[in-house]
Amino acid sequence: MSTTVSAERKAILATLRGFCDAEIRPHALRWDEKQEFPREVFRKLGELGFLGVLFPEEFGGAGLCYMDYAAIVEEVASADGSVALALAAHNSLGSNHLYQFGSDAQKRKYLPRLASGEWMAAWGLTEAEAGSDAGGTKTTAVRDGQHWVLNGSKNFITNASVAGLAVLMAVTDRAAGRHGISAFLVELSTPGIRVGKKENKLGMRASDTCTLVMEDCRIPAGNLIGAEGQGFVQAMKVLDGGRISIAALSVGIARGAYEAALAYSRQRRQFERPICEFQAIQFYLAEMATDIDAARLLTERAAAAKDRGEGTTLYSAQAKLHASETAVRVSERAVQIHGGYGYTKDFPVERFWRDSKLCTIGEGTSEIQKLVIAKSLLG
Numbered sequence: 584m585s586t587t588v589s590a591e592r593k594a595i596l597a598t599l600r601g602f603c604d605a606e607i608r609p610h611a612l613r614w615d616e617k618q619e620f621p622r623e624v625f626r627k628l629g630e631l632g633f634l635g636v637l638f639p640e641e642f643g644g645a646g647l648c649y650m651d652y653a654a655i656v657e658e659v660a661s662a663d664g665s666v667a668l669a670l671a672a673h674n675s676l677g678s679n680h681l682y683q684f685g686s687d688a689q690k691r692k693y694l695p696r697l698a699s700g701e702w703m704a705a706w707g708l709t710e711a712e713a714g715s716d717a718g719g720t721k722t723t724a725v726r727d728g729q730h731w732v733l734n735g736s737k738n739f740i741t742n743a744s745v746a747g748l749a750v751l752m753a754v755t756d757r758a759a760g761r762h763g764i765s766a767f768l769v770e771l772s773t774p775g776i777r778v779g780k781k782e783n784k785l786g787m788r789a790s791d792t793c794t795l796v797m798e799d800c801r802i803p804a805g806n807l808i809g810a811e812g813q814g815f816v817q818a819m820k821v822l823d824g825g826r827i828s829i830a831a832l833s834v835g836i837a838r839g840a841y842e843a844a845l846a847y848s849r850q851r852r853q854f855e856r857p858i859c860e861f862q863a864i865q866f867y868l869a870e871m872a873t874d875i876d877a878a879r880l881l882t883e884r885a886a887a888a889k890d891r892g893e894g895t896t897l898y899s900a901q902a903k904l905h906a907s908e909t910a911v912r913v914s915e916r917a918v919q920i921h922g923g924y925g926y927t928k929d930f931p932v933e934r935f936w937r938d939s940k941l942c943t944i945g946e947g948t949s950e951i952q953k954l955v956i957a958k959s960l961l962g
Contacts, residue, residue: 592654595647595654596654596655596658599655599658599659600658603659603663606624606627607659607662607663607666608662611663611665611666611931612931612934614663614665614788614789615934617789618788620669620744620745620789620790621789622745625670625673625700625703626700628670629698629699629700629701632644632698633645633655634670634673634674634697634703635674635699636652636674637674637675637682638678638679638682642682642690642691642695642698643694643698643699644694648886649824649827649886649887649889649890650883650886650887653827653830653883656670656671656828656831656832657831657832657834657835657879657882658835660832660833660834660835660836660839661836661842662839663789664832664836664839664934664941665787665790665938666789666790667832668741668787668832668945669703669791671825671828671829671831671832672704672706672742673697673703673704674828675824675825675827676704676705676706676821676825677697677706677746677748677749678694678697678704679824680808680818680821681694681697681704681808682694684766684808684817685768685808685809686808688805689805689808693768696747696748697747702747702748703746703747703748704748704749705741705743705746706741706750706751707737707752708720708737708752708818709737709739709740710722710735714738715947715950715951717752717818718761718764720752720753720764720815721754722735722737722751722752722753722797723753723755723757724754724755724767725755726755726804730801730802730803731753731755731767731802731806731807732799732800732801733753733767733797733799733800733801734800736779736796736797738794739782739794739945740792740793740794740795741790743778743791744778744791744793746771747771747772749771750768750808751766751797752764752765752766752767752814752818753765753814755811756812759812762815765807765808766807766808766818767802767806767808768806768808769802769806771795773800773802774800775798775800776795776796776797776798776800777796777798778793778796779795779796780793780794781793784941785937785940786934786937786939787938788937822899822946823895823896823899824889824895824899826885826900826946826947826952827886827889827902827903829903829907829942829945830878830882830902830903830905830906831886833903833906833907833909834875834878834879834909834910836910836914836935836939837875837878837906837909837913837914839931839935840871840910840913840914840916840932840936841871841872841875841913841917843921843932843935844917844920844932845859845868847920847921847930848920867919870916871913871916874909874913875909875913878902878905878906879906881898881901881906882902884898885898885899896955896959897955897960900947900952900955900956900959903952906942907942907943907949908943910942911939911940911942911943914932914936914939915936918932918933920932
């Protein structure tokens with residue numbers, strides 16, 4: 584794996600960094616406190632090409648690779664984890680499921696609207712009794728002539744109340760177990776689907792997270808993605824890429840916390856000198872920087888394998904596990920370096936700390952990642 588950054592990626596990241604400095608970083612605290620989803624920011628991100636990162640220009644996308652995508656998610660997360668989370672769910676879950684497994688007609692109908700920012704995408708696998716056990720899906724889809732009728736609910740759905748389109752998993756053949764779960768495209772203006780509870784979260788508070796409820800929701804038969812019964816298999820493949828997103832998101836949060844702590848340590852004076860001159864603080868900074876670099880390298884390894892078309896289950900799980908735990912550890916150290924000020928909202932490290940915890944839970948907990956890794960190692 585090469586760590587060389589192309590001139591194109593440098594230019595993309597320079598543009599994105601300027602956008603984050605002007606449009607995201609100054610407003611992140613206000614969005615967090617109000618639990619406000621910054622819809623206008625996403626319209627602008629769409630205009631810049633950051634909402635169709637992974638699919639080609641013929642579908643309105645930017646045609647970039649996973650290495651580029653991971654760097655983009657990291658950059659946004661270093662400014663605001665909430666915006667990065669919504670960006671990741673849109674690109675690598677909802678839109679990417681459609682791009683990977685949808686028909687040409689489905690892609691041509693929906694991907695340009697998603698890439699432009701006209702619509703956001705959501706992705707629904709998790710349910711009240713189907714979290715780590717995703718195969719425990721209860722939502723059903725029953726064929727009725729030229730329609731499918733969906734009933735059930737999906738929990739903890741990112742972008743649920745702001746999206747125009749969702750990819751939802753539902754049981755079409757209960758007797759077939761996991762091989763009886765199918766994937767469907769559902770326009771969220773369709774009668775019979777509604778937004779339920781909005782979650783009041785510890786962190787990532789500007790990212791929209793709600794329940795979706797389906798009550799006799801009728802969708803066209805053509806909205807089935809791929810073959811009937813392939814939804815669970817599709818979802819697991821999508822999650823392999825999604826975990827690269829969360830790893831990159833984690834690296835960005837850790838980097839944002841580290842950069843804030845480094846700057847603060849140079850400015851804050853105690854005992855008549857900057858606290859960065861004390862060995863305890865230097866050791867913290869050294870450990871933080873090393874952990875972040877290690878997490879980024881694991882993430883880049885997974886992204887590079889994805890770009891080569893290789894299986895990434897092991898690499899994605901390792902990157903997600905290490906990077907998410909690093910984000911929690913580094914952001915906590917950043918709070919500690921800030922001392923009492925780190926416990927206030929006057930400095931961004933308390934928000935990074937709160938945001939970091941979701942990274943060890945979403946798209947597969949740390950414990951699930953360890954199971955995935957062990958299974959890969961043991962065959």
